[in-house]
Amino acid sequence: MAGNLKQNKKSASGRLSPGIARMILLLLLLFLAEFFFHTWCGVQCIRTGYEITAAEKRQDELLEMQKSLQVELARLTAPQALSQVAARRFHLKTPAPEQVVVLP
Amino acid sequence: MKQTKVTRERIRRRNRRIMVVGVLFTLCYGIIGLKAFYVQVIRDADLSRQASGECKKAVQADGRRGTIYDVNMKELAVSMRTVAVGAHPEAVQAPGSVSGKIAGTLDLSRASVQKRLCRDSTFVWLDRKVSSMQAEKLKSLGIAGLEYIPGFSRLYPNKSLAAQVLGFTGVEGGGLEGLEYYYNDYLQGGEKRCTVVRDAMGRIFHREVEDSSHEAGKNLVLTIDANIQYITENALEAAVKKYRARSGLAVVMVPATGAIRAIAHYPTFNPNCFTDYPRYRWRNRAITDPFEPGSVMKLFTVGAALESGRLAPQTFIDCEDGRYRTGGHVINDIHPHEMLRLREVVKYSSNIGAAKIAERIGGKILYKTLKDFGFGQKTGIDCPGETSGRLRHYQNWRTIDRANIAFGQGVSVSAVQLVSAVSAIANEGILMKPRIVKAVTNQHGKILETREPESRGRAVSVDTARQLKSMMLAATSSEGTGSNAVPAGYPVCGKTGTAQKLTEKGTYEDCEYNAVFVGFSPENQPELAVLVVVNEPREQHFGGVVAAPAFRSIILEAFNYMDVPPHHKDRHYDLAVKDREQGA
Numbered sequence: 197m198a199g200n201l202k203q204n205k206k207s208a209s210g211r212l213s214p215g216i217a218r219m220i221l222l223l224l225l226l227f228l229a230e231f232f233f234h235t236w237c238g239v240q241c242i243r244t245g246y247e248i249t250a251a252e253k254r255q256d257e258l259l260e261m262q263k264s265l266q267v268e269l270a271r272l273t274a275p276q277a278l279s280q281v282a283a284r285r286f287h288l289k290t291p292a293p294e295q296v297v298v299l300p
Numbered sequence: 301m302k303q304t305k306v307t308r309e310r311i312r313r314r315n316r317r318i319m320v321v322g323v324l325f326t327l328c329y330g331i332i333g334l335k336a337f338y339v340q341v342i343r344d345a346d347l348s349r350q351a352s353g354e355c356k357k358a359v360q361a362d363g364r365r366g367t368i369y370d371v372n373m374k375e376l377a378v379s380m381r382t383v384a385v386g387a388h389p390e391a392v393q394a395p396g397s398v399s400g401k402i403a404g405t406l407d408l409s410r411a412s413v414q415k416r417l418c419r420d421s422t423f424v425w426l427d428r429k430v431s432s433m434q435a436e437k438l439k440s441l442g443i444a445g446l447e448y449i450p451g452f453s454r455l456y457p458n459k460s461l462a463a464q465v466l467g468f469t470g471v472e473g474g475g476l477e478g479l480e481y482y483y484n485d486y487l488q489g490g491e492k493r494c495t496v497v498r499d500a501m502g503r504i505f506h507r508e509v510e511d512s513s514h515e516a517g518k519n520l521v522l523t524i525d526a527n528i529q530y531i532t533e534n535a536l537e538a539a540v541k542k543y544r545a546r547s548g549l550a551v552v553m554v555p556a557t558g559a560i561r562a563i564a565h566y567p568t569f570n571p572n573c574f575t576d577y578p579r580y581r582w583r584n585r586a587i588t589d590p591f592e593p594g595s596v597m598k599l600f601t602v603g604a605a606l607e608s609g610r611l612a613p614q615t616f617i618d619c620e621d622g623r624y625r626t627g628g629h630v631i632n633d634i635h636p637h638e639m640l641r642l643r644e645v646v647k648y649s650s651n652i653g654a655a656k657i658a659e660r661i662g663g664k665i666l667y668k669t670l671k672d673f674g675f676g677q678k679t680g681i682d683c684p685g686e687t688s689g690r691l692r693h694y695q696n697w698r699t700i701d702r703a704n705i706a707f708g709q710g711v712s713v714s715a716v717q718l719v720s721a722v723s724a725i726a727n728e729g730i731l732m733k734p735r736i737v738k739a740v741t742n743q744h745g746k747i748l749e750t751r752e753p754e755s756r757g758r759a760v761s762v763d764t765a766r767q768l769k770s771m772m773l774a775a776t777s778s779e780g781t782g783s784n785a786v787p788a789g790y791p792v793c794g795k796t797g798t799a800q801k802l803t804e805k806g807t808y809e810d811c812e813y814n815a816v817f818v819g820f821s822p823e824n825q826p827e828l829a830v831l832v833v834v835n836e837p838r839e840q841h842f843g844g845v846v847a848a849p850a851f852r853s854i855i856l857e858a859f860n861y862m863d864v865p866p867h868h869k870d871r872h873y874d875l876a877v878k879d880r881e882q883g884a
Contacts, residue, residue, distance in 0.1 A: 249506070270374060
């Protein structure tokens, strides 16, 4: 009888109370959640890095395209090109001074 | 009892084993913990640096060269991103078969690619100006041994327009001629430095730009107007071709500000492929090459006479009926005259009249006035290789030298000097510094520097300038030598020049001439001053016949473009209207 009582006391003192157990479990869950969150942040950071790099590359490409379009525009609006189009396609020529009417 | 003893013994042994295993595990974990502490705490910084060094890399790249714009912000020179493609011949497998693919992609001849790939060299260039698209296409073919080096190449969208003014850059991107050379420090881009972080696959996932403020070069905004430049080049080309001349040049300037609107040369070259043209075509001869101006110089001789106060516009000069001996030499006039008034010396372009004027005022006054007009010294224009021309000190002049200089021989000037000097007459006697750059901007178009009009001082008084102006107006009248220079509706003040060219022997030949016309218009508020020089024309050689029509064409088209209205009370205008009505 005395032996059984001793064994029960031992087990009672070795077992955690439900409150503490829940707290530990909660802390473990929090730790786990934080761990996953940290990992997710890292992954997101790298993924965003890739996206930024891709966007920068795209920006460079678009700027380059803009530059080449500007060059093309400059080429097409060059006085030589315009005068050729004006003369050949539209048969235009510089008006003689006596053809110029100055509006008041 | 015995069983209990055995059981206890078994439990003790089990506990001992557990203890041993526990100690072992504790030891192992302890070692791991210690190692972790050593790695994470003690060697933390060192190892972090090593790790980042493996995936981080500092990258340097050349910045884009600045753009050159005309006065209306039209691109005249632009840098485009290109790829230089090279090859390591020993690493290229089956050069015979891949050369066809490379040639097809890069628009090169197969034979030349194959020849390069078979060369006994560690590295060869295949094409240094490949567009990004072509480079991507070539990369997708997966040819081993090729190298792709990104960079920039210079493009001139207007091709030969203002080629000598702009100049060009070399393959390394540095300016070699013209403004590209003169303003290289402004135009050249800085180094772009950034740190890239790559993953295990070599993909970049982070880029850190250190300082991008000096990455791109500065832009130049010129005073050149691409349209007036084109008009000038066209008129000059027509004159050179019509008279089968060796070459020609023309300069257009705004007299009030000194802004150069056009500098044209013929023959010209295309700066996109400058190596295909002879070197002499690259030079901006309007700035670098001196020439004898001929009769145009009479303007300044008469200017010196008026400024000295010793002669008046009505003063008579004996022109000796076309033949005059001085200093042991004979001076002739093409059209003989007996007595001419001072103002008629300009109108009829009398050599003897000019020589006599120089005699009367003396070398010192003539020299001083020529210096005041900027002859014999650099104008300070922002172009490379400017010549100061040649004007010897008056103390070194012989009698014949003084006479020759009075009508434009024995003195040499640059085109830009001459047009500046005539602009001073248009500008009430104030000599302006010619300028070709209007502003410097950064890569975003923000203005960093502006170049304001700058006066070089007064050449002659307002009265003298006005008197010279009226003489120049008379020189383009129907009786004057420059009548071909006047477009209907626009009064022109001008002067012709027909200068014999000095041969290598130092003598003047009767077959080689420079035909010159310089003037400005309209008379009252001059908008443009124009100089046309046609070198060695064949059919005709008079400035009034060869150069004056080119001047007229430039003025007419430029004023039409600039919306300068024609003067309806002008005599030429009335005649033109009459002709048109009769034709109708």
